[in-house]
Amino acid sequence: MPKKNKVKFNICNVHYALQNIAEDGAVTFGTPVAMPGAVSLALDANGEPSNFYADGYAYYTISNNMGYDGDLELAMVPEQFRTEVLKEELDSNKVLVENANVETANFALLFEFDGDVRKIRHVLYNCAASRPSIESATNEDEIEVQTETLALTATPLANGYVKAKTGDDTTDAVYQNWYKTVYLPTAEEESSAEPAVQSVSAAKSTTTTAAKTTATTKEV
Template sequence: MGNKVKFNLCNAHYAPIKAGENGESTFGTPAALPGAVSISLDPNGEPESFYADGIEYYIINNNMGYDGDLELAMIPESFRTDILKEEADANKVLVENCNSETGSFALLFEFDGDVKKIRHVLYNCSASRPKIESKTNEESKEVQTETLTVKARPLASGYVKAKTGDATTQAVYDKWYEAVYMPASSPAVEAAQASALSAQTISRTATSATVEKESDTKKS
């Protein structure tokens, strides 16, 4: 049986995106973002209609990811240096430089459920610098949180996000925070790819055999 309800954001992590030598991006090892308070992300991009012949002829998909906020008790220094690109000087003071470009990252987190935690990953995120704010104590102390404005965009492959489902394998579920999960091909897709590869191999073999036969005929 699957979850009926969800509640309680927890176990947030981030994984820096690294540019590879061949132009492909890879993910670093997920690191904890402790103190997650709330997350609220709205879809970016709505379907658009194309009209022809006096009717709604085609609906254009316009999935541009999500925009919103991630609220934390306090942003950890590792995130400030890895993603916001603040620099620690010789005295371990964090310095913000206007010439630094912020980095991209995958955002991982989970919601509690009545049966099992639901684990999520947003593949291609960026975060803006948080506000500097606090206020004096009054009759009681009030914790001042910090908020990251997050933009989650599609990868070059088109992938935006993934989350665990009712039938997700235990092995994948248990290793969710060890490495960023990337979609696996379905058996049907793998079979089609194998069939296409086999057909290409047979075609190349047949072509090679034909060329060799023609070469032998010319020699004789």
């Protein structure tokens, strides 16, 4: 049996992947893009269970998973994230221009925590980010690095999925490809269902061929 993590520490390998929604509501994601310089990530669960009371007691508990709210602190927000997600525009002089009339884009956020045995990899599917604050300070005896913080909101997709993370027994193929494409359980189920459909079609074809052969033999 493989060893399991006892502790976790250190955030690293942060990526984002732009979210695309087709006319039929199907959700897909672009190729994950690295966001170097992660300092910290703090996300609080949003939404708590509530009780429905009847017959004098808590008759039914209503689940209320509204995702997560929190902050992602970076050394600097990458320019590519600013243009693709925050929708800042590069003009002809390659100057970043912020436009209040443009809506920001949703994205998946991928990241990992170090573990004593294996890194734990995560993905939040439906994230939105607000603009970072503008702040700095004068140098004193020592130079203090000024970081930038994105306020994040991660809400459920239409199908209810909020996040996913690798476990103790996650297959090596999924683990190694975590930052190549965004892992989606629905995609896995659909791909595994396709061979079964093909097998059913093949079986029908074989049965039809056998029936025709039998009929020809009888006629002869």
